[in-house]
Structures are given as structure tokens and as C-alpha cells.
Amino acid sequence: MKVPLSRIAHTRSGDKGDTANIGVIAWQERHYPILLRELTPARVKAWFGNLVSGDVVRYELPNLSALNFLLHGALGGGGTVSLRTDAQGKTFGAALLSLEIEVHEHELAE
Amino acid sequence: MIRIANGQGFWGDWLEAPVRLIDQGPIDYLVLDYLAEVTMSILQKQRQADPNLGYARDFPSLIGRISKKLLDRDVRVIANAGGVNPVACARAVRQLAPGLKVAVVLGDDVFPRLDEFLGKGYEMPDLDTGRPLSTIRDRILSANAYIGAFPLAEALASGAHVVIAGRSTDTALTLAPMVHHYGWAADDWDRLAAGTIAGHIIECGAQTTGGNCQVDWQNIADLDEIGYPIIEAEPDGSFCVTKHAAAGGRVSTDVVKEQLLYELGDPQRYITPDCIADFTSIRLADAGPDRVRVSGIRGSPRPPTLKLSISYSDGWKAIGTLVYSHPQALEKAQAADRVVRRRLARLGLSFDEIYTEFFGVNACHGPAAPPAADPPEVQLRIGVRGFDRKAVDRFTRELIPLVLSGPPGATGYGEGRPPVREIVAYWSALIPREEIQTRVEVVE
Numbered sequence: 001m002k003v004p005l006s007r008i009a010h011t012r013s014g015d016k017g018d019t020a021n022i023g024v025i026a027w028q029e030r031h032y033p034i035l036l037r038e039l040t041p042a043r044v045k046a047w048f049g050n051l052v053s054g055d056v057v058r059y060e061l062p063n064l065s066a067l068n069f070l071l072h073g074a075l076g077g078g079g080t081v082s083l084r085t086d087a088q089g090k091t092f093g094a095a096l097l098s099l100e101i102e103v104h105e106h107e108l109a110e
Numbered sequence: 111m112i113r114i115a116n117g118q119g120f121w122g123d124w125l126e127a128p129v130r131l132i133d134q135g136p137i138d139y140l141v142l143d144y145l146a147e148v149t150m151s152i153l154q155k156q157r158q159a160d161p162n163l164g165y166a167r168d169f170p171s172l173i174g175r176i177s178k179k180l181l182d183r184d185v186r187v188i189a190n191a192g193g194v195n196p197v198a199c200a201r202a203v204r205q206l207a208p209g210l211k212v213a214v215v216l217g218d219d220v221f222p223r224l225d226e227f228l229g230k231g232y233e234m235p236d237l238d239t240g241r242p243l244s245t246i247r248d249r250i251l252s253a254n255a256y257i258g259a260f261p262l263a264e265a266l267a268s269g270a271h272v273v274i275a276g277r278s279t280d281t282a283l284t285l286a287p288m289v290h291h292y293g294w295a296a297d298d299w300d301r302l303a304a305g306t307i308a309g310h311i312i313e314c315g316a317q318t319t320g321g322n323c324q325v326d327w328q329n330i331a332d333l334d335e336i337g338y339p340i341i342e343a344e345p346d347g348s349f350c351v352t353k354h355a356a357a358g359g360r361v362s363t364d365v366v367k368e369q370l371l372y373e374l375g376d377p378q379r380y381i382t383p384d385c386i387a388d389f390t391s392i393r394l395a396d397a398g399p400d401r402v403r404v405s406g407i408r409g410s411p412r413p414p415t416l417k418l419s420i421s422y423s424d425g426w427k428a429i430g431t432l433v434y435s436h437p438q439a440l441e442k443a444q445a446a447d448r449v450v451r452r453r454l455a456r457l458g459l460s461f462d463e464i465y466t467e468f469f470g471v472n473a474c475h476g477p478a479a480p481p482a483a484d485p486p487e488v489q490l491r492i493g494v495r496g497f498d499r500k501a502v503d504r505f506t507r508e509l510i511p512l513v514l515s516g517p518p519g520a521t522g523y524g525e526g527r528p529p530v531r532e533i534v535a536y537w538s539a540l541i542p543r544e545e546i547q548t549r550v551e552v553v554e
Contacts, residue, residue, distance in 0.1 A: 010324040010364070014373040017147075017238055017536060023371020025364070049477035061377050061390050064367050068374050076465060080148055080534050083429060083465040083493030085473040094324070095475040 002100045007108070008034055011093030018078035019054075020089030022096055025066040031107070032065040038101040044069055047099050048092070112291050114284055114308070115340045118142040118189075119315030121149060121166050127315065127338045128172060132179050135354040137340060139287040140180075142189035143280045143313050144169065150277060151421035151534045153193035154221065154252035164195030165202070165274075173272060174206030180271055181209060188262060188283050192274040194219055194252060199274050200553035213270035215261045217548035218277045220418065220541075221253045227541065234418065234539035243539060249422040251534060255541060256417045258383030259305070260296060261548040262286035268552055277419055279382055281309030284341060292345045303387035303409025304347035306380070310387075311351055311369055311404070312339040318351060318369040320359035325368065332358025348405040350397055361400040383416055383543070385409040415540035424535035425462065426502040427495035430509040431469070433522030436486045442517040443468050443490040449516050450492055450508055459504055461496040489522065495533060502530050 005011075005024070008031040013022040024039060026032045045056040054072030061068060075089055076082035086092070115137040117128030121144040131137055144166040157164030169191035173180075180187065192199045196214040203212050220227070224247070227234065234243035243250075254277035263286045265273040273286075285305035288294060294301045311318050318339045320330040337357025342350040353361055370389060374380070377389035386409060393406035434442040447466045454464070467473040469489035471482045494505045506527045513520045 010368065012322070012324070012368040012372050016373060016375065017538075019238075021371075021374055023368065023374060025367045025371065027364070047478050051476040051478075059377050061371075063390055063392055064370060064394070066367060066371055068371055068377055070375065076463075077535075079536050080531075081424060081427075081495070083427060083463060083495060085467055085469065085491065090322075091474040095478040097324075098478070098480065 001103060001105060003103055004097060005099045005101055006097035008103070011096055013089050013091070013093035015075055015078060015088040018073055018075050020071040020074040020092050022069045022071065022093050023066055024069065024096065025064060029065045032062065034101065034103055034107060035067055036060070039067055041069070043099070044071070044096065047096065048074065111342050111344055112139065112287060113137045113340055113342055114139040114141060114287050115338060116141045116143065116284070116312035116315050117338050118144065119313065119317065120144070120146055121168065123315055125168070125172070129176055130357065131338055131354070132176055132183060132185055134337070134356045137185055140185050140187045141283040141312070142169070142187065142191060143283060144189060144191045145193065145277060147419060147536045148421060148534050150194060150254055150419060151251040153195070157195050162198050165193040165199035166191040169199060170202035170206050173203045173210070177207035177210055186266065186270070187272045188266070188286055189273070190275045190278045190283060192276045194221070194254070194276060196274045196276050197551070197553060203272060203274070204553060210271040211269060212272045212274065212553045213265040213268045214551050214553055215257065215265050215273065215275040215278065215548055216551060217546060218254045218257045218275070220255055220546070224250065224253055227545070232541060234541065237538045237540070243420070243537070246422045246537065249424070251421045251423060253418060253420045255546045256383055256419060257546065257548055258282045259285035259289050260384070261550065263290040265550045266290040268550060270552060280313035281306045281382055282384065284309030284312060285384060288343050297411070299385050299409035299411060300407060301347035302385040304349065304407040305343070306382050306385060306387045306409070307389065307392060307404070307407055308341045308343060308349050310380070311366060312341055314369065314372060315339065316359060317372065318366060319353045319361055320365060323365050323368055325362065325364040330360045334358065347407060348403065350401055350403050352401045355400070361402055363394045363396055363402050366394060366402045381413055383412060385412050414543060416543045416546055418539045418541055420537040420539065421534050422537060424533040425495055425497040426499045426530055427493060427533050428502050428506045428528045428530045429491065429493040430506060430528040431489050431491045431522065432509055432512060432520045433487060433489045434517065435519055435521070437484065439485055439488040440468060440471055440482070442519065443488045445517045446490050446512050446520065447492060449512060453508055454505060457504065459501040461494045461501060463495050465493045467491040499530065506530060
């Protein structure tokens with residue numbers, strides 16, 4: 001079944017120049033494998049469409065049940081160059097929460 | 111155990127936070143982080159206009175306000191408030207707090223040395239684009255080397271109550287008191303990495319005590335009196351993250367995880383002047399109410415280079431807005447955007463970028479935003495940027511006419527024409543660390 005990412009994870013996002021980062025943290029350790037399977041860099045890049053001009057790179061932090069995404073070319077130049085409302089990518093993490101991921105019912109069962 | 115608190119996550123953060131940290135419970139060191147990437151260029155311009163300026167002007171008045179408490183409770187302050195003029199900052203502090211001993215760390219400002227570096231053959235290419243620094247040489251506004259914890263620890267060893275640095279790393283402010291107090295060696299990579307990660311956890315102030323936090327945010331208590339974070343650092347490098355019990359907010363493993371991921375790059379290579387910290391080695395444990403224990407951190411040797419933070423002038427920009435209301439608010443705003451763009455094109459004006467957002471529909475999340483069917487109101491927000499200041503200035507005159515000459519019902523233009531602002535862009539490069547010699551001065 002399909003559920004929004006917010007069902008199993010929370011996020012925080014920020015910037016380094018024209019690169020946005022999104023940390024995605026599984027609420028429960030046992031849901032980390034779902035993140036690994038569903039949240040590919042390609043899916044994240046497609047979700048943000050024309051907001052992201054460069055590559056999306058994924059790093060794994062199994063000790064925190066978390067993934068870290070770097071979205072290059074994501075902030076319209078970044079810093080004071082950017083003409084965007086969210087020039088620092090502060091809301092990118094929240095934007096990712098409504099991405100729908102495919103999970104099996106038994107994976108969510110308590 | 112020593113207690114290190116962060117009372118300021120950026121210049122402009124909550125003015126009451128550091129005062130409350132001292133009032134509400136015991137701390138040994140108060141760390142204040144003032145500098146963002148573009149802050150240095152603003153400060154450089156202020157110093158060019160007045161040689162007594164160029165530092166974070168909130169800082170001396172804060173120290174004046176808390177100076178008696180610092181002495182009474184034996185709290186020492188470490189801040190990168192010095193900007194491009196740490197000595198002037200120290201003098202201003204001494205005027206308002208004459209009872210305090212103040213030390214400054216100098217040597218990070220390399221603005222006057224750039225031609226010397228270029229002459230030595232350092233091309234200082236931008237870490238993002240690879241372009242050599244010579245392509246922007248005549249537009250540079252400031253240049254500073256990020257310095258680490260050891261010069262700050264040396265300043266603490268002078269016995270100063272207040273240590274003022276220029277462009278130190280944010281994490282060094284927190285690591286320095288650990289190096290000073292516990293005498294950690296410059297090659298004790300695991301402990302240095304632990305102190306660095308402690309610094310990362312508290313460098314954004316209340317972002318690690320429940321601010322800007324998605325975790326059950328509706329139920330985080332008393333954000334109006336949120337407590338700023340405190341590190342309880344042990345000699346073995348392990349530490350607890352906590353806050354004063356009387357203050358609002360929340361510290362939990364979930365909250366600390368969010369801050370650990372904030373503005374992170376490669377988690378196995380968090381590079382600082384002091385060490386390279388490995389975020390995949392971190393172990394978190396719930397250690398009671400508002401208390402998280404952190405251990406297991408590993409580090410590896412520091413790089414042979416230091417990072418330079420360089421700012422440069424990169425043209426002009428302006429952003430203007432108009433508001434359209436229901437019905438067909440989005441259609442009206444889209445039509446107005448087309449009118450503005452056609453008028454700009456007919457004037458023969460060209461820009462590096464014209465960017466339009468429909469605020470209330472897609473400004474923050476772009477194509478990831480949920481569909482907005484017939485929103486009650488939409489703000490049209492158009493920005494332009496380019497090197498032709500006259501073109502940008504002309505743009506600022508092209509929005510308000512739409513009130514009478516565009517789609518029906520435009521409002522929200524009360525602020526008048528938007529200002530034209532200089533774009534200050536950021537450039538980062540590397541320099542061999544032996545080129546940067548820091549020194550400590552006590553300002554009497």
C-alpha cells in the first residue's frame with residue numbers, strides 16, 4: 001500500500017551554498033530498511049522537479065536510522081544570489097514528507 | 111564534567127537566551143555563534159566606512175548586561191563576534207564591562223593577503239565550480255580562513271573571561287573549552303571529533319531543544335521561553351545534551367537526530383580545521399527527561415588545508431510583489447506575470463534571471479506542493495537579477511502600474527517600489543594551513 005513518507009519518518013533541511021540537504025530520520029529503527037528501499041536519489045530528484053538542476057546524492061547513517069540527501073543546484077544560486085522565498089531550503093524537508101512510498105502492511109504492524 | 115551552553119545560534123538570534131542560560135542554572139562556558147557566510151562581507155563594508163566597526167554590535171551590549179553575573183558565577187564566554195575587527199570588538203566590550211579580562215584571536219582575516227597568495231601560485235579555485243579566484247579578484251569584499259579550536263583554547267589559557275574570535279568555525283567554539291579544560295592533544299582525533307560533534311549539536315541554539323522541530327511540535331512545551339542547549343562534557347569525550355529544567359522546549363533522541371542531520375554533507379567526512387568527524391559512529395541514548403547521552407564518536411586526522419570563506423560582489427537584484435484575490439486569484443497573478451515579462455522584454459532589458467513564484471500556491475515547495483484549487487488569494491512574487499543596475503532599477507517600476515493597467519483586483523503594494531540590493535556571493539577555497547598564523551592578544 002502507499003503511505004506518505006511522514007508515516008515513518010521526520011526530516012530537517014538546510015543549505016550549503018546552492019546545495020540543499022535533507023536529513024530523513026525513521027521514527028522507528030525497524031523502518032530504516034524501508035527508507036533505504038523506497039527513498040532513492042532518483043525519486044527524490046523527480047519529486048522536486050525543476051527546483052533541482054543538479055545531482056541528488058544519498059548518504060546512509062544506519063546508526064541514526066537516517067539518510068542524508070544532498071540536492072545540488074537546488075536553491076536558485078543559494079545565499080543572497082537566490083531569488084526564491086526559500087533560498088535556504090528550510091522547507092524542503094517538509095516538502096518531502098508528502099512523497100508517497102510503497103510499504104507492505106506487515107512492515108507497519110506493531 | 112564541564113557545562114558548555116550555546117546562547118546564540120546566529121547574529122539576530124533571541125537576545126534573552128544567553129541571559130536566561132546564566133540565570134536558570136549552572137554553566138561553565140557560554141558559547142555565542144554570530145557569523146554566517148555572508149555576514150563577513152557586511153562587516154567588512156562597515157569597517158571600510160568606520161575603522162572602529164566591523165564586528166557583531168549586539169555582543170558588547172550583551173556582555174555589558176551580563177558582566178557582573180559572569181564574574182559572580184564564574185562563567186566564561188567564547189564568541190566569534192569579532193567579525194573582521196576583533197580588537198575593536200574587544201575594546202567595545204572593555205568599555206561596557208571594565209572588570210572583565212578580554213582576549214582576541216587574530217590571523218583569520220586574509221583579505222589583505224590575497225595577492226600574496228595568488229603570487230605564490232595558489233589559484234584558490236571555488237570548491238563548487240572549480241573556477242580560479244582570479245576571475246573574481248576585483249570584486250572580492252572579504253576573505254577569511256576558518257580557524258579551529260586550538261587558538262581559542264590558547265586564549266582561554268590566558269585567563270580571559272571573554273574570548274573573541276573572527277571567523278572561527280562554529281564547532282570550534284564548543285570544542286575549545288574541552289581542549290583547554292581537559293588538555294586534549296592536537297592528534298587525539300576521537301576526542302576532538304566528539305567535541306566537534308557536540309559543537310554541531312548546539313551551534314544552532316534552540317534547534318536542538320525543540321525549535322524548528324517536526325517531532326510532535328504541537329506539544330513541545332513553552333516555546334516562548336525555550337531553553338538553549340547545554341553540553342555536559344566528560345574527559346573521555348562522551349557528553350550529554352540537555353537544557354535547564356526551568357526552561358521550555360524539549361531534548362530527546364529524535365530532536366537531537368534532526369539537528370545532527372542539519373546542514374550535513376558526507377556524514378563520514380565532516381571536515382574541520384581540528385579533525386574529520388565521523389557521524390556514522392555516533393551512539394545516542396535516552397538518559398532521562400530532556401537529556402540525551404552521546405558516545406562512541408570516532409575521528410580521523412585533520413586535513414593539511416584550511417578553508418577560506420570569501421565573499422564577492424555579484425551584481426544586483428530586486429524582488430517585487432502584488433496580491434490578487436478570489437475568484438481566479440492564480441489566473442490573475444499568472445496573467446500579471448506575463449504582462450510584466452512582456453513589458454520588460456519590450457524595453458529591451460535583459461537579466462541573468464527572472465524568477466516568478468505564486469505565493470500561496472507553490473513558492474516553497476514548487477512542483478512538490480499539493481494542488482491548490484482556486485485559492486482565496488495569491489501573491490505574485492517576481493525577482494530579477496543581473497549586473498546592469500539600471501535594468502534592475504527599471505524593473506522595480508514595472509509592478510505598481512499593474513494596479514491600474516493589469517488584471518483586476520491587484521492590491522498589497524503599500525510598501526511601494528522594492529529596493530535594489532547588491533548581491534554578495536560566497537566563494538570557498540582551500541589554502542595550506544601553514545599559511546595561516548594565528549595569535550592571541552589580551553586587550554587591556
